[in-house]
Structure formats: C-alpha cells, structure tokens
Amino acid sequence: MTYIVNDACIACKYTDCVEVCPVDCFYEGENMLVIHPDECIDCGVCEPECPADAIRPDTEPDMEKWVEFNRKYSCLLYTSDAADE
Ligand code: SF4
Numbered sequence: 001m002t003y004i005v006n007d008a009c010i011a012c013k014y015t016d017c018v019e020v021c022p023v024d025c026f027y028e029g030e031n032m033l034v035i036h037p038d039e040c041i042d043c044g045v046c047e048p049e050c051p052a053d054a055i056r057p058d059t060e061p062d063m064e065k066w067v068e069f070n071r072k073y074s075c076l077l078y079t080s081d082a083a084d085e
C-alpha cells in the first residue's frame with residue numbers, strides 16, 4: 001500500500017506535507033506534487049497535513065490511476081533530479 005496525491009493538489013501553495021515525510025518521497029511537478037509509491041512507507045503522517053485532502057491512501061476505491069500517475073511522474077522527476085547533479 002502507498003499514499004498518493006490527486007488533482008486536488010494542483011496549485012497548492014502549502015507544502016506542509018513535504019516537511020513531515022520521514023523518507024522524503026514527495027516530488028514536485030510543474031503544478032502539483034506526487035508521491036513515489038515505492039518509497040512511501042505508508043506512515044500516514046502527511047495525510048492530515050494537507051488542507052486540500054489531496055493525499056489519499058491507495059486502499060480507497062478507484063485509486064489505481066492515481067498510483068500510476070504518481071509513479072510515472074515521480075520516476076520522471078527522480079530521473080531529472082539525478083541528471084541535474
Ligand atoms: S499540502 Fe496537499 S495540496 Fe498542498 S502540496 Fe501538499 S499534497 Fe498538495
């Protein structure tokens with residue numbers, strides 16, 4: 001299981017979620033954040049920090065597309081981060 005970020009995050013200016021994550025698995029995209037599903041340890045501490053309710057556990061219905069979305073973009077961002085170094 002993992003947590004994901006959905007489109008309620010678009011254009012959010014708060015990044016309280018990022019600060020609390022113990023494993024730094026949030027990645028910042030162009031207009032929203034995503035969670036790397038393989039890095040998230042399911043601790044759940046980020047969920048109550050999000051005022052937009054954009055962070056959801058993947059155990060909720062119809063979350064598959066969001067897991068894939070988060071995986072796709074976090075992998076892309078992870079790769080581009082690494083390329084910058
Ligand atoms: S607090 Fe919620 S809406 Fe804001 S950046 Fe974090 S996940 Fe996105």
Ligand code: SF4
Pocket residue numbers: 003020021022023024025026035039040041042043044045046047
């Ligand atoms: S559930 Fe925990 S590990 Fe996963 S993104 Fe949130 S704070 Fe990070």
